[in-house]
Amino acid sequence: MAISPNLRGALFMSLSMAGFTFNDSIIKLLTSDLSIAQVMFLRGAIASLLIYLLARQQRAMRPFRLLLNRWVAIRILGEVGGTVFFLIGLSHIPLANASAILQALPLAVTMGAALFLAEPVGWRRWGAILAGFAGVLIIVRPGVDGFSPYALLIVGTVIFASARDIATRKIHAAIPSLFLSTVTAIAVALAGLVLIWPMGGWNPVSVPEFGLISLAACLVLVGYQFIIMSMREGEISFVAPFRYTGLIWAVVLGMVLFGEFPDIYMLTGGTIVIGSGLYTLYRERIKSSAKPASRAAARHSP
Structure with a gap:
């Protein structure tokens, strides 16, 4: 039985x-034994090689002078900082908890597009954005027992990643995605290399650890x-909600590998963030479906 494009997109x-x-x-x-910058460098170096080979195979490589514009620089900075x-x-x-906070990224991109790209966002989606960020605050729980300032770094990741995604929209379509990914991966690896000594120096890497780093890069x-x-298979409005399956994986892996059981703050905040994201997607779908109808009405008007 053939699988519909939407179902294939959801599976992908x-x-x-x-x-x-x-x-x-x-x-x-890995970061329990190795420095964060060391892992960042090694994973980035392996990922850079893999993505470069794929880009060469797809004939996506271009002259590096095409990267000399501010939107590419913002995209790379966003990826490295994030x-x-x-x-x-x-x-x-x-x-x-980290995964739940990251689920606010689509909301942050919608807000950033409204503020910096002048994309129209109605009051309903603004309400969903505010509700989603309220959910993030519940997860972070500032001023409450159990608050970790490191959770604010994940919020910072959302800001960096939204800047990356917004900048990507402004990059000329003639620059292939694989070419951008190759350059970005190289930049991340170099940033890790620069940060190794400030962040603890180089620790010996065992064969099993290198194998895990290689697996992470893959x-x-x-x-x-x-x-x-x-995104190429199915309708975005159908496929995009399946990004939230990442939170399910995070909860399961957290319990199995680290003995981390989600508390009421994470469950409540995560539910609000996901609900807000789904509502935003729903409103975008309604808005998109209304455009063809308005254009058709305009064509048939006297």
Whole structure:
């Protein structure tokens, strides 16, 4: 029986989120013995090689002079800053909490597009954005017992990542995604190299640890490729909600690998963030479906 494009897209999105979350779990395991910058450099170097080979195979490489514009620089800065903040925060707070905060990224991108790209956002979506950030505050729980300042680094990751995604929208379509991914991966690896000594120096890497780092790099590549495939297969409004399956993986892996059980703050805040994101997607779908109707009415008006 043939599988519809929407179902294939949903499956690819779910696989992408699994790849990213398993990668996060491996990194969290590794940072108990290795410095964060060391892991960042090694994973970035391996990922850079893999993505470069894929870009060469797809004939996506371009002259590096095409990268000399501010939007590319903002995208790279957003990726590097988000990676540093996320890895530091992830090493100190539960995996599920970090994942739940990251679910606010679509809301942050919608807000950023409204503020910096002048994209229209109605009062309903603004309400959903505010509700989603209230959910993030519940997870972070400032001023309450159990508050960790490292959770604020994950909030910083959302800010960096939203800047990355907004900048990506402004980059000319002639620059292939794989080319941008290759350059970004190299920048992340170099940032890790620069930060190794300020963040604890170099520790010996065992063969099993190097194997796990290599696996994490492969999982990052799997995540990026499947998320691209998911957007190309199905309707975005149908496929996008399946990004929240990453939180399910984070809860399960947190319990199995780290003995981390979600508390009421994380469950409540995560539910609000996901609900707000789903409502925002619903409103965007209604808005998109209304455009063809308005254009058709305009064509038939006297």
